Amino acid sequence: MKTIKIILSFIIISLFSISCDDWLDVKPKTQVESSELLKDEAGYKDALWGVYTLMVQKSMYGLNMTVSLDAMAKIYSRVGTSATQYPLSTYSYTSTKAKSLINDVWQKTYTTIANVNNIIGNIQEADPAMFSKDNYNVIYGEALGLRAFLHFDLLRLFAPAYADDPEAQGIPYVDHFDYNITEVQTVSKTIDLILKDLEDAATLLKVADPLCTGRTITTSDDNGYLLDRTFRFNYYAVVATMARVYMWKGDKVNAALKAKEVISDSGCKWTSIDDIAIAEEKRDHTFTPEHIFRLRVEEMEKNIEYTFSTIMAWATGYSFSVMDRDAAIIYPHTTDWRGWNTRYGWSENLGLNSSSIYRLPNKFWQYEDMPAEFKNLMPIIRFPEMKLIVAECNPTTEGAEIINEIRSHRGITEEFLATSTETQVLDEILNEYRREFYGEGLMWYYYKRLNKKSIPYLSYGYSYSMAMDQTKYVWPMPEEEIEFGNRNKENEL
Structure with missing residues (x-):
């Protein structure tokens, strides 16, 4: 060795x-x-x-x-x-x-x-x-x-x-x-x-x-x-990190305890639609009340200038983008604030080709008239992650309720069935990670923590696995x- x-x-x-x-x-x-x-x-x-x-x-x-x-x-x-x-x-x-x-x-x-x-x-x-x-x-x-x-x-x-x-x-x-x-x-x-x-x-x-x-x-x-x-x-960043570490270790009892402490005591609250359904430059793109x-x-604007650029010369070769047909699978609920239909979190069509629409997340874009409290923010730990940890730890007893709570605070009126099986709950938790954490790196850690033998990906509206x-x-x-x-x-x- x-x-x-x-x-x-x-x-x-x-x-x-x-x-x-x-x-x-x-x-x-x-x-x-x-x-x-x-x-x-x-x-x-x-x-x-x-x-x-x-x-x-x-x-x-x-x-x-x-x-x-x-x-x-x-x-x-x-x-x-x-x-x-x-x-x-x-x-x-x-x-x-x-x-x-x-x-x-x-x-x-x-x-x-x-x-x-x-x-x-x-x-x-x-x-x-x-x-x-x-x-x-x-x-x-x-x-x-x-x-x-x-x-x-x-x-x-x-x-x-x-x-x-x-x-x-x-x-x-x-x-x-x-x-x-x-x-x-x-x-x-x-x-x-x-x-x-x-x-x-x-x-x-x-x-x-x-x-x-x-x-x-x-x-x-x-x-x-x-x-x-x-x-x-x-203190609550420490406790939230403990929840992450216990999840990594597979200790769901302690992970849920730590996540629940953050949820109940940290003072974090859900973002209001009043800070989302407004002019793009005034919008709370990173959902600041949820930041732990x-x-x-x-240097945010400089850091992302290629990754999330709409400038055609850069977007073609550098940008991270999502196609319309793939977005429809990720965001099936038309009223979801995070999705393409509401367009609160996405750019205009990049125009990369005539047959498909491609958009970029605008979570980290900066604007001249952006409120100071929203500028240059990189969320490292957020409230929804703690909710999803609890749901994953207790899928049959709390999973459906938490998924519906998240939906209600993201503009989704369709309820997730309380009678859903454990597998259905866990599948929906995966879907929520995909919808919620663009640009924050959590999806990768989620797959690795579970040691997934394959991970899903989309192309031209079709689902594949890697x-x-x-x-x-x-x-x-x-x-x-x-x-x-x-x-x-x-x-x-």
């Missing part, structure tokens, strides 16, 4: 004033005095903000760990052959384009984890009295939660599904900030480490996060540091040495 290890270099964190133009300065192979950088509360705040800034990069949640994953899930009729993601749609992971994208995800995510570990390693030794009010627990809890969250997404991409083999090779779980080598863990052990960090994060945030304590936060209170917790890895955790991607195996489900770890992640092969033991 071969051992795979990862070596993380030290990085430099440049402190800065918090603004949308600030970026974390990451320079590999440079050791710095973390104690000097993180000598006060302001330094910790800036360092944690820098982590979120890294996460919105195009190589991470700004595109490739969200939008790009849909190419593998086969939810589009076309992925342009010139698109960076096209090799992903054919599972050609060793192609030049795919290797570059995959290696970048690996490198940038472990870079971000290194930044998180720098915060954790220092705050563990810091005097809590140095922090105002609840900020010690909040910063420490967010950092632990983010470390777990980032490792979980790497596990979902670079290792086999738990359902396939829990003892298969997982990923390195890096929980320290130094030059020491971190060995790869099994999938099962990695899950255990993820859950441990999430549990510790939840303990810290439960007593400090304003979403839990009910503490009123104003702009004059610590300069509004704890305002709008959906942009931070808040989100990121503001200031045979799947671990060569398609698992991204290869980078073979070559990269700046922050190193896959080193040793001799056979």
